[in-house]
């Protein structure tokens with residue numbers, strides 16, 4: 001009896017050690033998945049490479065990109081945006097096929113604002129080379145005081161942009177009903193911080209205040225899960241990848257309720273409702289689609 005107890009004790013100790021070490025596994029660093037694409041001098045690693053600081057000044061903005069491209073999956077990261085007077089600045093986080101002719105692209109763009117005015121998040125979707133699907137929401141929190149999680153889920157069923165697990169945009173795969181859907185080419189993950197005061201804030205009326213420069217944004221907890229292309233054979237056609245599971249094929253009732261809350265209370269622009277741009281609404285905007 002004592003021996004069995006001792007044996008069980010040893011087994012449980014061994015298991016605890018294994019759990020301890022796997023949970024202590026080195027977190028993904030920026031350089032595991034990304035490289036700098038624009039201005040090395042403006043991106044600084046922090047916290048042993050698990051976080052970075054992006055800098056914008058009058059000499060340059062900066063940008064980074066994933067080393068790999070992915071076909072379906074989910075990408076998320078925590079971002080702390082430029083505090084205070086960020087008018088005229090744009091921080092973008094997006095996926096892009098990087099193909100000019102038939103570009104697919106999923107965009108998150110954070111448009112800065114004067115101190116005390118809300119940041120605007122613009123999303124856009126390019127499918128088979130065509131974009132012009134902008135939506136904008138004003139954020140219900142100050143994205144510059146703490147890190148918040150921004151994610152893009154992309155699978156065979158839909159694309160969901162979320163902030164802290166609150167869906168702010170859903171684009172369904174309605175290819176069967178003639179709506180273009182990105183499903184033929186892998187996409188990389190990109191981010192940039194730059195100056196766009198000719199359009200970003202109040203349509204370009206609010207200019208960047210360079211006396212407040214340099215401007216800093218922070219990123220951490222990089223997480224990309226998806227099939228890398230090129231990558232393991234058969235991954236992209238497998239239907240049991242977790243991001244294709246039934247619970248990721250449509251919003252659950254709680255997510256749907258949060259999504260309605262965003263649309264009712266925080267959406268300030270929807271191309272679907274812009275009659276001057278689209279006298280005839282695009283197909284994906286039609287009810288029942």
Ligand SMILES: *[C@@H]1O[C@H](CO)[C@@H](O)[C@H](O)[C@H]1NC(C)=O
Nearest residue numbers: 111113117118120200201202
């Ligand atoms: C900035 O603040 C103004 C005033 O509250 C608001 O109308 C606008 O949507 C905000 N965002 C941008 C990017 O201009």
